[in-house]
Amino acid sequence: MKFYVDAMFGNLSRFLRVLGYDCLLRSNTQNTDDYFCKVIEENRIIITRSRVLYNQARKRDIKAIFINKEGIVNILCELKRKININLTCDPNNSRCSDCNGLLVKTDKNLIKKEVNSGTFEHFEEFWKCKSCGKIYWEGAHWADIRRKIKQVKECVGNEN
Template identity: 30%
Template sequence: MELVIRPALGLRLFLAPRRRHAQFEVPYDGAASLGHVVQSLGIPLTEVGVATIDGVPTGPSVSPHPGAVIELATPPRPQKLPHGAGFLLDVGLGTLARRLRLLGVDTAYGNDADDADLVERARNDRRILLTQDRGLLMRRALWAGAYVRGQGADAQLADVLDRFAPPLAPWTRCSACNGALVGVPKDDVANRLEPGTRLRYEQFARCVSCGRVYWHGAHGRRLDAVVAAALKTVGERAPTG
C-alpha cells in the first residue's frame, strides 16, 4: 500500500534528496494519520498550509485511504499572527532577535533555554517559536511555530517579515532585553557616556527594563538601512482591508 505525495516547491527542502520532486510515492500502513505521514517525511506541520486528500481539504488527524493523492501547500504569506502574539527565538537566532527588536517587534530570546523550556515558554506566553530546528517544530506540545529560512540575519529577517508582516515600530525596543525605550534628557545619562559621545550627540533613549542607553551613533546609517528595507517589505506584504 502506498500514498502519492505532491509537495509544494517550498516544502521540498525538508525532504530527503531522493524525494525532492513534484510527486513521489511512500509506503503506507493504512492507519497512520495524515499528520504522522507528513512529519515522517521530515516536514513540520507548522510549514504546511492547506493539505488535501484526493483534492479535498482535510486536517492532520484524518487517515488517508491507501492509494490516495496527498497535496501539501505552504502557508499563505503573509500569515496572520494570533492577536497580540510575539515571537520567541531559539539559541541559534540571536542576531535575528536583535534585528526584530530594532524594528519594535516583541521578541523574546534566551541563549540558555533547552528545547522543552522553549516549547513551554512559547505555550505559556503565547509566542510563536521561530527556529531552524525541524525537530523542535514537531514537538506535540508546541503552541505555534515557524521554520526560519536563510543562513544570515539579513535573509532570516526578510523571511520572517515576508511570512508574518508584523506591525513595526522602529527604535522603540531595547535590542538587549526587549524592554521599551523612552527618551531621556542628555543630562540624565551624561555620566554614563564617553566624552566624545557627550560632545557629538544630543538625543538619547533609555530602556525602562535594563537601563541601557541608546543614541543614533556611528552605526546609525547601517541600522537605518535595515529599518528602511524592513518597512518596505512589510508595507508590501501587509494584508489590506
Template identity: 30%
Template sequence: MQHASITLRFDPTLRPLLAPRNRTDLLHVNHDPAASLSHVVESLGVPLTEIGELRINGTTASPSQHPQPGDLIEVLTVPKPQPVPFSPIRFILDVHLGTLARRLRLLGVDTVYYTHRDDPALVQQANEEQRILLTRDRGILYRKNLRAGGHIYASNPDEQLFEVLDRYAPPLAPWTRCLTCNGPLAQVDKDNIADQLPAGTRATYDTFVQCTECRQIYWPGAHHARLTQIIEAAQKRVAAI
C-alpha cells in the same frame, strides 16, 4: 513482492526539508495502513508547522486521515502572510538566531531570545506568552504541544529577516525596543545620564533613549546609517505584502 505505495507532491519551497534523494516532483513511498498523513509527512522531514494544506487526490484532507494505496498526496506550504492563533504577533527565538532577534527588536517587534534554554522550556514559554517559536532546529517543531512555530530556512540574517516578514507581516515600530533585552525604549534627558556617557559621546550627541528595563542607553552612533538601511528595507518589504 511489490509493496503498495502512495505518491506525495511537496510544494517546491518545502523540498529543502526533505532528504536530497527525496527532492523530486513526485515521491513514491511504501503505504503503511497505520500511518496518518501527519506521520507520513513528518517522517519525511517536514514539520506540520510548515504545512498550509494537505490534499488527497485533489480534496482537502486532515492531518489525522489515513491515505490509501495509490493516493496522490499534495503537501502545500503555509499561506503568506500566515494567520496565527493569537494577537499581537510576538516571537521567541532559539539559540541559533541571535542576530535575527536583534533585528526584529530594531523593528519594534516583541522578540525574546535566550542563549541557554532547553526545548521544553522554550515551548512552554511560547505557549504561555502566546509567542511564535522560530528556530533552525526542526526537532523542536515536532513537539505536539507547540501552538505556533516556524522553521527558518536561511542562514544569512538579511534573508532570515525577510523570511519572517514575508511569512508573518508583523506590524513594525522601529527604534522602540531594546536590542539587548527587548524592553521598551523611552526618551531620556541628556543631563540625567551624562555621567554614564563616554566623554566623546557627551560632546557629540544630544539625543538619547534608554531601555526602561535594563537601562541600556542608545544614541545615533556609528552604526546608525546601517540600522536605518535595515529598517527601510524591512518597511518596503512589509508594504509590498
C-alpha cells in the same frame, strides 16, 4: 506579536527588539517542555532553524516559524513574507537589544556621566533601558539598521 527565538538567532533577536518586538532568546540548555510552556503562557511565536523543534511545536498547536535562510536581511525577508512583520525603525518604539527591556526617552543632562563626552555633545536624543540601564542614541549603527531594512523592503517589494 511576541517572539521566542533559538539561541542560534541572537542577531535576529536583537534586530527584532530594535524594531520594537518583544523577543526572548532561548538558551541552548533550556528544556524543551519548559520552553514550550513559556511560549504558550506568554503567547509567543517560536522562530527556529530546527526542523525537529518546529515539528514538535506544530504537533502541540504552538505557533512556530521555520527559517532556513542565512544572513539577517534574508531572514527578515522571510519573516516579512510569512507573518508580515512591521519594518518601522523608530527608537521611540524600540526595545533594549541586550535584555529586551523597554526604552524610555531620557533627558540628555541626566545621562551626561554615562556616555562619553563626544557622544554627549554630538547627539541630542537619548533613550535608556528601564531594565538594564543601557543608553541608546541614533549613532552610525542606526544607518546600518535602516540600510538593512531598506534591503528587506526592496527584496519583498520585488516579489509583488
